[in-house]
Amino acid sequence: MQIDYLLGLHDHAPAGGGPWTSTPTIRGDDFWALGALPPEAPHEAIWMGDFNLEPDSPEYEAMVGPKSRLYGRVQYADRFADAWVAAGHDEADSVTYLADETFPAMRLDYCFVSAGLAERVRSAHVDKDAAGSDHQPVWVDIDL
Numbered sequence: 001m002q003i004d005y006l007l008g009l010h011d012h013a014p015a016g017g018g019p020w021t022s023t024p025t026i027r028g029d030d031f032w033a034l035g036a037l038p039p040e041a042p043h044e045a046i047w048m049g050d051f052n053l054e055p056d057s058p059e060y061e062a063m064v065g066p067k068s069r070l071y072g073r074v075q076y077a078d079r080f081a082d083a084w085v086a087a088g089h090d091e092a093d094s095v096t097y098l099a100d101e102t103f104p105a106m107r108l109d110y111c112f113v114s115a116g117l118a119e120r121v122r123s124a125h126v127d128k129d130a131a132g133s134d135h136q137p138v139w140v141d142i143d144l
Contacts, residue, residue, distance in 0.1 A: 003062040006047060010114065011078065014041045046142075047080065047112045050135055054106055055082075055091035063112055081118035083111040083140045094126050096136045111140045120144065 053059040061067065065079045073091070075081060085091055096109035113121060122141040130137050 003059050007062070007079070010045050010080075013045070014043055016041060044114045044116050045080075046083075046114075046117065048110065048138070048140075050109050052108050054108070060091075075115055075118065077115050080112035080114055081121075083113050083118075083121045083142070084124045084138070086113065086118040086121035087124035087140070089124065095128075096126055096138060098134050098136065100134065109135050109138050111138055113142065117142060117144075 051059070051063075053063075060082075063080050064082050064085075065074050065076045067073050073085070082091060084094060092107065094107045095105045097103065097106050099105040111124065120143040122143060124138065124140045127137045127139060
């Protein structure tokens with residue numbers, strides 16, 4: 001349900017208007033008051049964070065599309081790409097959540113990019129030496 005919500009946000013963002021929001025200021029120097037139009041909402045997006053899903057889960061498939069037995073992961077224009085995979089790594093070739101007494105080590109943290117940005121992903125790595133959380137940061141280099 002949460003993945004469907006995120007995909008819906010992305011699908012409807014361009015129709016929702018530009019990324020500026022504002023109300024007129026007392027001084028009257030607000031962009032709206034001056035008649036400036038907000039920029040168009042971008043069609044490309046990046047979703048990052050702790051998604052609490054693994055690469056073999058139905059939620060991951062809902063985000064990035066189905067996996068073909070013959071051709072591997074099929075990329076759809078209305079889905080997202082896993083930036084880790086776009087950088088040349090295997091879907092399951094990473095650990096971002098460190099094992100503890102309750103759960104094994106697994107990949108739960110992601111950077112998903114809209115299909116149009118996938119070819120711009122240059123590299124990705126997990127900072128295995130970072131301290132302060134049971135999740136390790138995912139670094140992604142994207143040409144924008």
